[in-house]
Amino acid sequence: MEDTILISQSVAILVDGNNIERSLESEHRDQNMMINFDVLIPRLLGGRGLNRLIYFREGKNISSKLAERLHSKYHGSVRPCHKSADIPLSIKATQLASKVDAIIILSGDSDYVELVRHLKSEGVRVEICAVPSTTAGVLLEEADYFHPIVKEDCFSLNQSGTKKKSRK
Template sequence: MIKIDQCVAILIDGNNIERSLQSLMNKNVLANFDTLVPRLLSDRALNRLVYFREGKEISAKLAERLHENFHGSVIPCHKSADIPLTIFATQIAQKVDTIIILSGDSDYVELVRYLKSRGVRVEIAAVKKNAAAVLIDEADHFTSITEEDAFEYSPSLVVK
């Protein structure tokens, strides 16, 4: 048996993933990280999980759940998550073997190229129909996020 010993960081462009899932299903869906993260890790070690999201109104329940289940953190972004996520990825590149970016945004193509040039394996996880083909092609691996990776919520139950 071969044991894969990789240290992985998962960086999430929250707005991108939320919009992609909503276009796939309906506006009241969110990613189910409880099932998605283990599937992405595939028995590899999680170094850190960071959820970047535009706007000040981020669910405290989401932040608490990511922290409790994955020691993850939520970072609110002034405008888009692209720049903060990119800076963070370059800062941790020497500390991990693999970075999984949850986004299909072509703005990350140059980041993927840079990380790969530094010897970091880069994986993309996104809703395929909303993911840029050039981003998928540049990545070392692509995982399609599907309806099974989401859950529907009742807006009246959302706690901020």
């Protein structure tokens, strides 16, 4: 029988929605491809506690279904951004640094390299979760850990708006 080590960590998950949506579209050639948070979040947490889940997205056209689901299942929130999510996400990550043990950033954007360096200097474990083919190498080098987004983490909305499994 193996000994199980209980790791008690508080984790914040910060999502750059536009970056992830573009990456999924590029990877799967499907504009309706979306993250299945019910699959991805438990995998990312690995038994650790979720402190915050915030989905940042540029523009006003944010799915109310997504916002409702993230709130009801994970007490998460969706934050519309005036332009890119980079600055609001970075500010929130910096504010959370003293309140959590780890921050998982869902984005492969190299714009987050300086944020990752700063958070690590504050003693925060920084993990990146993104589509491997669209993730900047320099971001991977700086992060403490990388979680690839794989097809099992996704679904595609068909024309009627219902889920269908990814078949890449």
